[in-house]
Amino acid sequence: MTRRLQNRIALITGASRGIGAAVAERFAAEGAHVVLVARTRGGLEDVDDRIRAALDLGTDADSPVTLLELDLTDLDAVDRIGPSIAQRFGKLDIVVGNAGLLGEMSPMHHIDAKVWTDVVDVNLNANWRLIRTTDPLLRQSDAGRAVFVTSGAAHGKRPYWGAYAVTKAALEMMVTCWAAETEKTAIRINLLDPGATRTGMRADAYPGEDPATVKPPEDLADAFVDLCSPSCDRHGDVVRAY
Ligand SMILES: NC(=O)c1ccc[n+]([C@@H]2O[C@H](COP(=O)([O-])OP(=O)(O)OC[C@H]3O[C@@H](n4cnc5c(N)ncnc54)[C@H](OP(=O)(O)O)[C@@H]3O)[C@@H](O)[C@H]2O)c1
Numbered sequence: 001m002t003r004r005l006q007n008r009i010a011l012i013t014g015a016s017r018g019i020g021a022a023v024a025e026r027f028a029a030e031g032a033h034v035v036l037v038a039r040t041r042g043g044l045e046d047v048d049d050r051i052r053a054a055l056d057l058g059t060d061a062d063s064p065v066t067l068l069e070l071d072l073t074d075l076d077a078v079d080r081i082g083p084s085i086a087q088r089f090g091k092l093d094i095v096v097g098n099a100g101l102l103g104e105m106s107p108m109h110h111i112d113a114k115v116w117t118d119v120v121d122v123n124l125n126a127n128w129r130l131i132r133t134t135d136p137l138l139r140q141s142d143a144g145r146a147v148f149v150t151s152g153a154a155h156g157k158r159p160y161w162g163a164y165a166v167t168k169a170a171l172e173m174m175v176t177c178w179a180a181e182t183e184k185t186a187i188r189i190n191l192l193d194p195g196a197t198r199t200g201m202r203a204d205a206y207p208g209e210d211p212a213t214v215k216p217p218e219d220l221a222d223a224f225v226d227l228c229s230p231s232c233d234r235h236g237d238v239v240r241a242y
Contacts, residue, residue: 003031004229009089011035011081011134013072013126014099016043018199019149019217023096025051026221027228028064035066035085037099044069072099072126073118082133092137094228097127097148102201103163116163123167124174131178143230144187148175150238152193172238179236188235190227194220195242 010027014020016038024034028051036044044067051065066088070077085092103119104111127148138144153161154168172191179189196202198214223241226232 003029004225004231005094006031008032008093008228008230009035009085009091010094010096010228011037011085011092012096012098013037013130014149015047016040017047018201019194019197019220020096020098021047022217022221023098023224024065025054026218026225027094029054030225032094033064033066033089035068037068037070037072037081039069039071041067041069073121075121075125075129078126078129079133081130082137085134086137091141092134093141093144095130095134095138095146096224096228097130097146099126100149100151100201101164102204105160105205106162107160108162111162119163120167123164124170127171128174131174135178135182138187139182139185142186143232144185145228145230145232146175146178146187146189147224147227148191150191150193152195154193176236183235188227188232190232190234190236191238192220192223192227193238193240193242195240 005027010032012020012024012034015024015036024036024047027034036047038044048065048067072078099122101119101122103115138146148171150172151168153165154172158165175189175191182189196214197220198211198216202214203211220241
C-alpha cells in the first residue's frame with residue numbers, strides 16, 4: 001500500500017480526542033511522525049497506544065508519536081513549538097490547527113469574561129502564534145501543508161454561538177490572508193469545515209441529539225490526508241466535508 005504521508009512530520013493540535021485524535025491515527029497509518037498537542041495526558045497516551053497497536057509496534061520499536069502536553073491558552077508556550085520541533089526533528093511538513101473550544105452558548109452580553117478570553121485564545125490567538133512559529137519551518141519543507149479547522153458557525157446569523165462563531169469567522173480571514181501571502185511558495189494552506197461530527201464538542205452544543213445520527217470523526221480522515229499530502233494543490237480554500 002502506498003503511504004501518502006511517509007516520513008512527513010505532522011503537528012496536530014487538539015489531538016487527545018475527537019477529530020484531532022482520528023486525524024492523528026490516520027496520519028500515523030499513512031507513515032507520518034505525529035506530534036500531538038493537548039492538555040490531557042491520558043487522552044494523548046490513549047491515542048499513542050492505539051497508534052502503536054495499529055502499527056503493530058513492539059515496546060522497543062521507535063515510536064512515530066511525540067506527545068506535547070500543552071495548554072494553548074499559554075501563548076508563550078505556543079511560541080516555543082517551532083524552535084523545539086526544529087531542534088528535535090530538523091523539519092516540519094504539516095500543521096493541523098484543530099484544537100477548539102465551544103465556550104458558552106449564551107447571549108453576547110452574558111458571556112463570562114474568562115470564557116470569552118479562553119475561547120479567543122484557543123480558537124484564534126493560539127492559531128496565530130502557531131502560524132508565526134511554524135511558518136519558517138513550513139517554508140523549508142519541500143511541500144509544507146497547513147489545515148485549520150473551521151465551522152459553519154463562522155457564517156450567517158448565529159444567535160447564542162457567541163465567541164465561538166466570532167473566532168471561527170476571524171480564523172477563516174486570518175488563514176486566508178496567510179494563504180494569499182504564501183501563494184508563490186511551495187506551502188499549501190486551507191481551512192476545513194468538518195460539519196456535524198460525533199465528538200464531545202458536538203454533544204455539548206446539541207445535548208438533545210442522538211449521537212448515532214452524526215458521522216464519526218474517522219470519516220473526516222481522508223479529507224485531512226488529501227489536504228496534507230505533497231500532491232495537494234488546493235490553496236486558500238475553505239473545504240467543506242459535507
Ligand atoms: N464536532 C463537530 O461537529 C464540529 C463541527 C464544526 C467544527 N468543529 C471543529 O473541529 C475541531 C475539533 O473539535 P472536536 O469536535 O473534535 O472537539 P473535542 O472533541 O471537544 O476536542 C477538542 C480538542 O481541543 C483540545 N483543546 C481544547 N482546549 C485546549 C487548550 N486550552 N489547550 C490545548 N488543547 C485544547 C482538546 O484537548 P484537551 O481538552 O485534552 O486539552 C481536544 O483534543 C474544533 O476546532 C471545532 O471547532 C467541530
